Amino acid sequence: MPHYTRPLNRQDYKTLALAALGGALEFYDFIIFVFFAAVVGELFFPADIPEWLRQVQTFGIFAAGYLARPLGGIILAHFGDLVGRKKMFTLSILLMALPTLAIGLLPTYTTMGIAAPLLLLLMRILQGAAIGGEVPGAWVFVAEHVPERRTGIACGTLTAGLTVGILLGSVVATLVNTGLSPQAVHDYGWRIPFLLGGVFGLVAMYLRRWLQETPIFLEMQQRKALAREMPVKTVVLRYRKATVISMLLTWLLSAGIVVVILMSPVWLQKQYGFAPALTLQANSVATVMLCLGCLLAGLAVDRVGASKTFIVGSLLLAGSSWAFYHLAGAQPERLFLLYGTVGLCVGVVGAVPWVMVRAFPAEVRFTGISFSYNVAYAIFGGLTPVAVTMLMGVSPMAPAWYVLALSLLGLGLGVWLRQDIACRDGGPSAELQRL
Secondary structure, eight states, X not given: XXXXXXXXXXXXXXXXXXXXXXXXXXXXXXXXXXXXXXXXXXXXXXXXXXXXXXXXXXXXXXXXXXXTHHHHHHHHHHHHHHTOHHHHHHHHHHHHHHHHHHHTTOOOHHHHTTHHHHHHHHHHHHXXXXXXXXXXXXXXXXXXXXXXXXXXXXXXXXXXXXXXXXXXXXXXXXXXXXXXXXXXXXXXXXXXXHHHHHHHHHHHHHHGGGOOOOHHHHHHHHHTOSOSSOHHHHHHHHOHHHHHXXXXXXHHHHIIIIIIIIIHHHHHHHHHOOOXXXXXXXXXXXXXXXXXXXXXHHHHXXXXXXXXXXXXXXXXXXXXXXXXXXXXXXXXXXXHHHHHHHHHHHGGGGGHHHHHHHHSOGGGHHHHHHHHHHHHIIIIIHHHHHHHHHHTTTOTTHHHHHHHHHHHHHHHHHHHGGGOTHHHHOSOOHHHHOO
């Protein structure tokens, strides 16, 4: 049976499982910060500054991880296109585990003064550099292992695996907040998730020893068809349309993950007075549904193409997010239902890597996706928490309006993708690769 249409085999499932597990553990390391942002803000900044300034500074350090992603991602992708996907795929997780472990051991402001937030900032930058290579590398790795007709479910499964990292972070944060008193969390409990994350990352690095290099890279290596010049130069000069579309899709992805999943627990606490433990429990439900949504989006894009998937998914996201933000306070008994529904609809982002993988040829695929994804995430993902927090001073419903606007962007991209035959039949995306 041709590689293009054969079903997934045992090796494919092994690759998907190991890649998704490693991605989940690494993503946990990157996002656990946001679940303890309030405590970290109290411990790493002066006690006499205004609360709003402390919150902005804390989210600023969180954003630094996103701003560091492009450089780390481009460097790792450069070598991934030249010396192999697997080597960089393994290196990225080590670069994540060590800073996460270090955050759990950092002295606070009362001990080190201004050096404490500066060291925290440095660790977040290192984390950002690592995750910048992890996500694009993972998408390329699994897409190049499975048959082309199964790329959607493979990328959807991996994206769901990354989402499990968010779920793991939410579960650990819930256990810490429910198992310890607020004072104990403040004194030492906040360190536990970071220490666990460092250990998780080292375990994931060990597990990735069992992965094999992708067949596509090995074939290019044998044919001496690897990039002959700087891959990023080729991407910028020859694949501008693919880069723009990939960046816009990343904007949609960042809005769903950052605003709906990561920021909503704190928003629910501040806006409607929900208890932290309750919002984290609801967040866990939403994240489980997000995993399911990523899998459904992956199946859908393999069967009906990206255009229909984004059109339907974006409409559902717009309606469900609007209902969640406006009804959660008035109908608290339906919090889990509302949050779970919008989490499921955010799963449309599971179709994003399908388009990005097809937008670039194999010889610069890692660099093309990494450049587009990380630059866009640095801008939109990194600045979104700060921007939405500031906009909430104008309207408490700023998150709802933001997600609605990005849903309309997703709808527009779905309509535009109807022009690209690759988004209808699953073949190579010639249209996206043209200037």
